[in-house]
Amino acid sequence: MEQVNIMGVSLHPLKHISVPKGDIYHALKSTDEGYTGFGEAYFSQIESGEVKGWKRHNRMTLNIIVPVGKIRFVIFDDREGSETYGKFQEVTLSPEDNYQRLTLAPGLWMAFQGMDSKTSMLMDIIPEPHDPTEASRKDLKEIVYKF
Template structure:
């Protein structure tokens, strides 16, 4: 696996605004003026089934801005320089944006029944050559209660 010789910028957790409305709510995600904005490449959605974990993946150039508007997802961000894995629980009970700079390993797990929907507002368009994958067993993590 690649070793990064210099310190990485830290992941950033940003609380987001929800506007409740009787006809349907508005969930903010990302503005160009927000901390964590690093340009726009693409936006995509993925789902993860309750109890299933996707990952580990490390982007070499992409900065991810992750939002969970539906359900609940635990993101695990692993810094191979320190050996630490930090969990971030996002979703309806903790509506926030997780900004993950390139260079971190990341996995994520569906935590609630039904749909767990993740939106990634990525800084670059998908490029399979700029990301690496390793087996889920490579970095241990604890599942939040």
């Protein structure tokens, strides 16, 4: 499948500061591009080789950081009128290989896969407290992608 840079998806390099007693990993400041407010931060684990998704947030911007392990994110754009309609974008993040913050605009579908040999973890910073009615979900088979 063709990979493109989807409109509304951006990556932001993050600081990793090595210190003798334990490293520091930056995540998000209120002055950073992509920051849309703070409502909640949460962590989600994924086991090696497992896939979670598809999920679309309908009004929230996501700011995702992977502080542990390695996770591959697959984003699909089905927004009517979008220049990247029908396209996929794949991004793999890890603190060792690609320490960045993934910012995802509302209306994009996302699934993700654990790519490390051990459990991986992401942190998502969202602009409002969790609301189960705000997101839509699809079974993995409903958007065809080879993980």
